[in-house]
Structures are given as C-alpha cells and as structure tokens.
Amino acid sequence: MNLxxxxxxxxxxxxxxxxxxxxxxDARLPLSAFWRKHFSEYLVPKNLNFWYFxxxxxLVVLLMQIxxxxxxxxxxxxxxxxxxxxxxxxxxxxxxxxRDVNWGWLIRTTHSTGASAFFFVVYLHIFRCMLYGSYRxxxxxxxxxxxxxxxxxxxxxFTGYVxxxxxxxxxxxxxxxxxxxxxxxxxxxxxxxxxxxFSVGGATLxxxxxxxxxxxxxxxxxxVVLHLVALREVGSNNPDGFEAQKRVNVEGTLLDGVSFHPYxxxxxxxxxxxxxxxxxxxxxxxxxxxxxxxETENFLPADPLKTPEYIKPLWYFTxxxxxxxxxxxxxxxxxxKLLGVLAMNGAVGVLVFLPWLDRAPVRSIRHRGPVFxxxxxxxxxxxxxxxxxxxxxxxxxxxxAIPGAPIARAATFFYYFYFLAMPWWxxxxxxAQETQAA
Amino acid sequence: xxxxxTRAALLAFCLFLPFQSFGGAALPTAxxxxxxxxxxxxxxxxxxxxxxxxxxxxxxxxxxxxxxSEKEIAEKLLAGAPGEFMRVAAKRxxxxxxxxxxxxxxxxxxxxxxxxxxxxxxxxxxxLRSFRRDDASPTGWNNDVFTKVAMPHVLWRxxxxxxxxxxxxxxxxxxxxxxxxxxxxxxxxxxxxxxxxLRKRVGIGVVAFxxxxxxxxxxxxxxxxxxxxGDRRQETGGR
Numbered sequence: 141m142n143l144x145x146x147x148x149x150x151x152x153x154x155x156x157x158x159x160x161x162x163x164x165x166d167a168r169l170p171l172s173a174f175w176r177k178h179f180s181e182y183l184v185p186k187n188l189n190f191w192y193f194x195x196x197x198x199l200v201v202l203l204m205q206i207x208x209x210x211x212x213x214x215x216x217x218x219x220x221x222x223x224x225x226x227x228x229x230x231x232x233x234x235x236x237x238x239r240d241v242n243w244g245w246l247i248r249t250t251h252s253t254g255a256s257a258f259f260f261v262v263y264l265h266i267f268r269c270m271l272y273g274s275y276r277x278x279x280x281x282x283x284x285x286x287x288x289x290x291x292x293x294x295x296x297x298f299t300g301y302v303x304x305x306x307x308x309x310x311x312x313x314x315x316x317x318x319x320x321x322x323x324x325x326x327x328x329x330x331x332x333x334x335x336x337x338f339s340v341g342g343a344t345l346x347x348x349x350x351x352x353x354x355x356x357x358x359x360x361x362x363x364v365v366l367h368l369v370a371l372r373e374v375g376s377n378n379p380d381g382f383e384a385q386k387r388v389n390v391e392g393t394l395l396d397g398v399s400f401h402p403y404x405x406x407x408x409x410x411x412x413x414x415x416x417x418x419x420x421x422x423x424x425x426x427x428x429x430x431x432x433x434x435e436t437e438n439f440l441p442a443d444p445l446k447t448p449e450y451i452k453p454l455w456y457f458t459x460x461x462x463x464x465x466x467x468x469x470x471x472x473x474x475x476x477k478l479l480g481v482l483a484m485n486g487a488v489g490v491l492v493f494l495p496w497l498d499r500a501p502v503r504s505i506r507h508r509g510p511v512f513x514x515x516x517x518x519x520x521x522x523x524x525x526x527x528x529x530x531x532x533x534x535x536x537x538x539x540x541a542i543p544g545a546p547i548a549r550a551a552t553f554f555y556y557f558y559f560l561a562m563p564w565w566x567x568x569x570x571x572a573q574e575t576q577a578a
Numbered sequence: 579x580x581x582x583x584t585r586a587a588l589l590a591f592c593l594f595l596p597f598q599s600f601g602g603a604a605l606p607t608a609x610x611x612x613x614x615x616x617x618x619x620x621x622x623x624x625x626x627x628x629x630x631x632x633x634x635x636x637x638x639x640x641x642x643x644x645x646x647s648e649k650e651i652a653e654k655l656l657a658g659a660p661g662e663f664m665r666v667a668a669k670r671x672x673x674x675x676x677x678x679x680x681x682x683x684x685x686x687x688x689x690x691x692x693x694x695x696x697x698x699x700x701x702x703x704x705x706l707r708s709f710r711r712d713d714a715s716p717t718g719w720n721n722d723v724f725t726k727v728a729m730p731h732v733l734w735r736x737x738x739x740x741x742x743x744x745x746x747x748x749x750x751x752x753x754x755x756x757x758x759x760x761x762x763x764x765x766x767x768x769x770x771x772x773x774x775x776l777r778k779r780v781g782i783g784v785v786a787f788x789x790x791x792x793x794x795x796x797x798x799x800x801x802x803x804x805x806x807x808g809d810r811r812q813e814t815g816g817r
Contacts, residue, residue, distance in 0.1 A: 186806055225683055226633040226670045235635045235685065238773075245773045246780075253811045398806055410795040417788040424781025430694065439690035439770075 156158040178372065183397035184404050185378035187322060191272070192376070193411035194265040200412060201258045206357060208251040209375050214416065215241050218349035220305060220342035220442070229440040230305035230345060245520070249427040249434075256433045257419055259456035260288060261566070266491075270516065273503025280369040280495040287491045289363045292356055294488070299352040303455065305345060305437030313340045313348070319464075322478040327382035338446070381504030395527045450533045458530025460484045465534050466548040490559045497498055497562040502571045509570035519558045605696035611764030612665060616644045619765030622758065624655045624664075626732055630673065633664040635685040636769050642649070643772065645767075688763070688770040698769045706733065706759045720736035733759070747799075 148269070151166040153159035168170050179402035215237045219229035237244035243262050269275050302313045317340060320331040336343030382396075398404070428434040437448055453461050469482035474482075500508055506517070529536060529548045536544040581768035608768045611619070611655075611692040623633075639660025641651050657664075658745060666673070666681075676685045688698035695701070705723040717730040731737070733762035737755050750758065 222600070224670075225632055225665060226680060227634065227683060239635055245777065280605070316813040319646070402802050403806060406795070406799045410792065410799045413795045415786060416661050417785065417792055420781070420788060424598045424777055424784060427777070436690055436698070439686040564642075 158426075178403070179401035180399055182372065182400040184376050184400050185396055186293060186398045186403070187378050187396070187466070188376065188378050188404070190411070191268040191379070192262070193408060193415075194261045194268065196408045196513070197263045197264055197412060198258065198395060199364065200415075201254055201261060202360065205254050205258065208247050209357070211247045212237060212251055213353050216242065216303065216343050216349075218303065220345045227441045228305045230303065234304045244417050244488050245427075246423070249423050251428065252425045253419065253427060254302065255431050256292065256429065256456065257422075259297070261415075262293065263456075267310065267520075268289070269377075269496075270378055271499070271505050273377050273381055273505075274497065275379075275495045276498060277495065278374045279370075279377060282367065282374060283495055284492055285363060285367045285370060286533070287488065289360065290491075292360050292363060296352060296356040296360060297454075299356065302345065302348045303352060304438060305442045307440040307446075307448055308435050308438040308440055308442065310340060311345060311443035312453055313562040315451055317344065318410075319481050322360060322475070322481045324478070339548060340445075356469070364482055377503065379504060380506060381502055390438065391514065452531055455527065457529060458525040458528070458531070460487055462526040462530035462548045463487055463552045465530070466545070466552040468545070469547075483556075486505055489553060494559065494562075496510055497559055498566050499563050500566040502573075507572040509572075511565050511569035515558060515565060519552060522554040522558075525551045580590050590753065604703045605700040606698065608699040608763050609760045611760050614645055615761050615763045616760070616768055617646060619761035619763070620644060621654060622762045623765055627762075628664065628666065630666065630668070630677075630681040630729075631684045632801060633685050633769050634683050636664045636772070638662055638664060640772060643766070660766040681729070684766060684769070688767045692795070698770070699763050702766060703760060703763045706762070707737075708735070709737075 149172070151159075153171045154162040162171070194517060215233060217229050217233040219233075221229055223232050225232075234248070237248050239245070241247070269283065269286075294335045298312075298316060302309045317331055317335045320334050321327040321357050323330060332338060335341075336347055348558065378396075397440065422429060422433070426433075428436075461484070464480040464484040466477050467483055468519050470476050471479055500512065502508055504511065529551075532544060534545060538544055538547065582714055609793065638651055638655065638657035639656075642648065642660075646655070648660070651660070669809065670680045688702055691698035693700040693701070696704075705721060708722040709726075710722065711718060714720075715726065717728070719727075719730045719734075721727045721731075733755075736750050736758065738779065
C-alpha cells in the first residue's frame with residue numbers, strides 16, 4: 141500500500157485488481173483511517189529502549205497460545221475417568237497429541253513453553269513500568285487494566301496447568317481450590333462450589349476446561365483490547381519519563397516522536413525475531429525446560445490416593461506460593477491459612493494502587509534518587525528470593541545454614557513494605573529535574 | 579561494551595541461571611546407546627518386562643523407527659497389528675489381586691524420573707543395577723535406589739552378582755550386564771519421547787532460519803532508523 145495515497149484519505153486504486161479490491165473495501169470500511177490512526181500516523185516517543193518490546197511480544201505470545209490452543213482442543217478430552225490401562229482419559233489424550241497427532245508434539249510443547257514465555261515477558265513488561273514510572277498519571281487506567289490482565293493470565297495458566305491431569309495438575313488443583321475454604325462461614329461451601337465436588341475430580345476438570353478455552357481467553361482478549369485502546373489515548377511513556385506529547389513544533393507534530401510504522405514496526409519485528417530465536421531453541425532442544433516448563437512429576441497420571449512428597453507450582457507462581465506459606469501464625473484473630481490467602485492475593489491487588497502510592501515528582505529511574513534505586517533493588521531481590529524459596533520445600537535451608545521460612549517471611553514483609561511505605565519513601569527521595577531529550 | 583549490550587548480557591545470564599543445577603548427589607550417567615542397539619532393548623523389554631508392564635502409548639508399528647522390519651516385529655516381538663498398542667495381556671484388576679498394586683505403565687517412566695540428581699535414564703540405569711537379595715522383604719529382593727520396591731529382580735539370572743549358581747550359563751559378565759541394561763534404558767527413553775530425534779532435526783532448521791531472519795530484520799531496522807538517528811545526514815555530507 142502506498143503511503144501517499146493513504147494519507148489523502150480514502151484509498152484510490154491504481155487500476156490493478158488488488159488495488160480495486162482495496163478501494164472497494166476501503167469505501168465500505170474505515171481501513172485506511174484505521175491504518176493511519178494506529179500505525180502510520182500514530183506517534184511514539186523515539187527514545188524507547190529494549191524494555192518496551194515486551195508488550196508487543198506478549199501480544200504475539202497470546203496469539204500463539206490461542207492458535208496452538210485451538211489445535212490442542214481438537215484432540216484433548218477433559219475426562220478424568222480411567223481408560224482400559226488405568227490411565228485417566230485426559231492424561232492419555234495429551235500423550236495421544238504428543239505421539240499420534242501429526243506435529244502434535246510441536247503444537248503441545250509450543251503451548252506449554254508458551255505459558256512460561258508469557259509470564260517471563262509479562263514480568264519484564266510490568267517491571268518496565270516500575271522502572272520508568274509508566275503507571276503514573278495519566279496512565280493509571282492503562283496500568284489497572286494491565287493488573288487485571290495479569291490476574292486473568294494467572295487464572296488462565298492455572299486452569300490450563302490442571303488439564304493434562306498429571307500428578308502435579310491434580311494436587312495443585314487440590315491445594316489451590318482448598319484455599320477458598322480458608323474464608324470463615326462460607327469458605328467450605330465456596331471451595332465445593334469452585335470444585336463442583338467435595339474434592340477435585342471429573343467435575344473440576346470439566347469446568348476448568350470450559351474456563352481455560354472459552355471464558356478466560358475471551359476475558360483476556362477483551363482486556364487486551366481495552367489495554368491497547370487506553371494506550372492509544374494516553375500514548376507511550378518513555379525511559380526519560382517526560383511527557384513526549386507536550387513538545388510539538390509549529391505544525392503541531394510531535395518533536396520527540398516518530399510514527400509507529402515504519403520505525404517501530406521494523407524495530408519490533410527485529411525484537412520479535414530474537415525472542416522467537418530463544419523461544420524456539422527451548423521448544424526444540426529443551427521442551428521440558430529442565431522441569432521448569434513441564435514438571436517431571438506431571439509425567440505421572442493423577443492419582444488421588446498418592447500425595448506427592450512436595451506440591452509446588454510452576455516457577456511463575458512460586459513467589460506468590462512462598463507468600464501463602466510464609467504465614468504460619470494467626471494475627472489479630474485471623475487464622476494463618478486465611479492470612480496466607482490474603483497475602484498471596486494482595487500481592488497482585490496492591491499493584492492497583494501503585495499510581496497513587498508513588499509520590500515522587502518525577503517518573504523515571506533516570507531522574508530518581510538513591511532511595512528509589514535501593515528500594516527497587518531490594519524489591520527485586522525479595523521477589524526473586526520468594527520465587528526461589530517457593531520452589532523448595534518449606535523446611536528448606538539456604539546454604540545448609542539459614543532456614544528458608546523466616547527469609548520468606550522477611551521477603552513477604554518487604555514486598556508489602558515497598559508498596560505501603562512508598563508514599564513516604566518516594567517523597568523524601570532526592571530527584572533530579574526531568575529533562576527533555578535533545 | 580555499551581551499557582545496552584551489558585544489560586542485555588546480564589538479562590541473558592539471569593534467564594539461564596535457573597537452568598543450572600546447584601549441587602545434589604549425582605547419579606552415574608547412563609551410557610549413550612546407538613540407535614541400532616535399541617532393538618536389543620526392545621526385545622529385552624518384550625521378553626522380560628511386558629508380562630507385567632505395558633507401554634500403552636507406543637504402537638507396535640512405531641518400532642519400525644528402530645529399524646525392525648514388519649516381519650521382525652511380528653515374529654520376534656510377537657506383536658499384533660502394527661496399529662495396536664504395546665499393552666499388557668493381563669487385566670489390571672487381576673494384577674492388583676496378584677501383586678497388591680498394578681505395575682505402572684512404562685511409556686513415560688524415563689521422563690517421570692528426571693531430577694536434580696540426573697536424567698530419568700540415569701535413574702533407571704542405576705535402579706536396574708541396584709537390586710540385592712533381602713530376606714526381610716516379601717519378594718526376597720530390595721533395591722538401593724528404590725527402597726522397598728514391590729518389583730523383584732526380574733533380570734536376576736542375567737546378573738552374575740545376583741545369580742546364585744556358580745558360573746550359570748545365562749549369567750553375563752558385569753560389563754555385559756550393564757551394556758544390556760543400557761539398551762533397555764535407551765529403548766524406554768525412546769518410548770518416552772519417540773519424536774526426540776525428529777524434533778532436534780527440525781529445530782536446527784528453525785533456529786538457522788530465525789538467525790538469518792533476525793540478521794535481515796536488524797539490517798532493515800538500522801536502515802530505517804538512520805532517518806531518526808541522523809547517520810544519513812552525516813554520510814551524505816549534511817544534506
């Protein structure tokens with residue numbers, strides 16, 4: 141498509157068949173207007189660095205999960221009853237995909253590795269916002285929609301993890317659905333309602349399948365569209381944190397911005413190809429990811445009579461799992477289990493308030509003082525520590541000397557301290573003046 | 579190195595950090611078995627293991643991938659139709675009655691036994707070489723890798739150390755026993771992930787394509803961004 145003819149308004153054909161088709165369509169749909177608004181004339185700050193790639197990569201991973209998921213759903217059977225060999229039909233259907241469906245092994249390992257890649261990319265995307273203050277006014281709603289997407293993604297990952305009906309699938313479902321029973325009065329009834337039974341079973345598998353392939357993907361797609369619409373309204377933040385929208389020249393075009401297409405489309409194609417290089421290296425050469433993408437215990441079919449020695453989630457949930465386990469004593473009349481559930485959920489929930497907790501006069505780490513840099517480093521350290529300890533048994537001892545449990549408790553405390561004390565420490569920090577890029 | 583590449587390198591390092599295993603008592607590594615020796619492992623499995631253990635996800639026809647001809651599969655391995663699964667002849671309920679527990683299906687046993695101590699193949703190789711006599715156990719056997727295992731030492735005749743007859747005809751030397759066990763382990767590793775060889779072959783092509791594509795994408799990006807970074811103006815003398 142020629143950019144010049146597009147700028148003029150409606151698309152004009154050059155007389156060829158393809159051109160005629162575009163002209164016919166554009167006369168009836170706002171095609172060229174959409175292209176201009178969202179690509180060729182959408183202005184983006186020109187100083188974005190590699191941290192800004194992860195949003196578009198996450199979108200590609202979502203599409204990849206949807207496409208591979210469609211093909212998996214064609215052969216997967218959400219049936220917990222044992223087959224003639226005593227293996228649950230759901231588990232056997234996953235192996236059928238891995239062995240007998242043409243290229244099924246590729247589709248399945250792309251989907252399972254894709255789940256881990258999704259979280260990896262999304263964690264970096266969220267961290268980018270924390271580095272450069274992308275959640276600050278006027279991007280509060282963009283940020284909050286993002287937090288809701290993260291919640292939906294966690295639910296999507298968890299329900300998907302249960303579907304292969306392996307040992308860890310089954311017991312993780314048992315542990316997580318049982319958390320609902322921590323609530324007083326209605327807790328037990330809530331847990332039974334979530335499971336559809338008094339313990340995890342065929343009813344649970346059926347509803348998790350419905351949620352995983354219909355309800356949650358629909359919610360995710362709608363939320364992602366909302367996220368993008370909000371982004372188009374307020375525009376991208378940038379590593380220097382200044383408002384790129386403010387500096388315009390006499391013609392009214394942005395001084396610090398470039399059009400999304402072609403400048404950022406070519407840049408993101410490059411970023412995406414590097415991502416795919418790493419991603420497919422893992423898919424083809426380490427599909428189990430050393431037990432981080434596909435756990436070894438999950439190669440055993442679900443057995444309700446045999447509890448595994450250690451029940452632990454996949455790596456992307458371990459920081460939150462650590463917080464759940466860190467609460468071992470009741471506090472203010474709230475019992476330990478409920479405290480754990482609240483700590484785990486609150487860890488994501490508290491992110492919603494971040495735009496109002498941050499009182500610094502500047503956005504970006506580039507202009508913020510030492511307090512922010514120390515606090516953010518400690519925050520990252522405590523999050524990674526929680527993640528590490530969450531993958532270990534609760535009685536794990538670091539370097540054979542330091543017990544892990546109090547460390548996890550301290551890290552949980554710091555995680556909350558970072559957010560809840562932010563109005564204080566972000567204000568006393570010595571910040572530099574925000575400067576405009578040359 | 580520019581700060582950007584330093585940061586990218588740090589990020590890459592952190593990405594691969596979790597894949598490093600830290601410590602843990604290591605199991606001896608199971609020897610690599612050449613593809614054609616897996617036939618020996620398949621025969622051993624059919625003759626010694628399949629009476630009790632199934633490979634209910636593997637079809638007899640798939641054994642052709644190990645180099646067996648159709649006739650060999652039918653005669654040596656007493657198989658049914660090529661599309662049939664390598665299941666156990668006995669009924670599960672009967673097995674439960676006989677042994678207390680039904681012996682597990684072995685299709686995924688190698689993948690299910692990987693740990694920080696070694697691969698699943700390493701575990702199985704160690705397990706099959708660690709049986710010893712134990713009068714206190716109901717089967718008369720115990721295992722150092724899997725204590726109180728329900729399975730007796732099925733291969734006891736082959737292992738010189740566990741065959742009580744001095745110089746028994748079917749007892750193998752320790753080296754030969756280890757080699758035979760390795761073929762069985764190799765066969766079960768293949769059964770756990772039969773497309774592994776194809777996967778690696780396709781993977782090399784995909785990675786090669788993505789390397790070329792990334793290089794081209796980078797060149798394209800650089801060309802476009804010259805408009806912004808101002809390199810073009812310098813090159814053409816400030817125009």
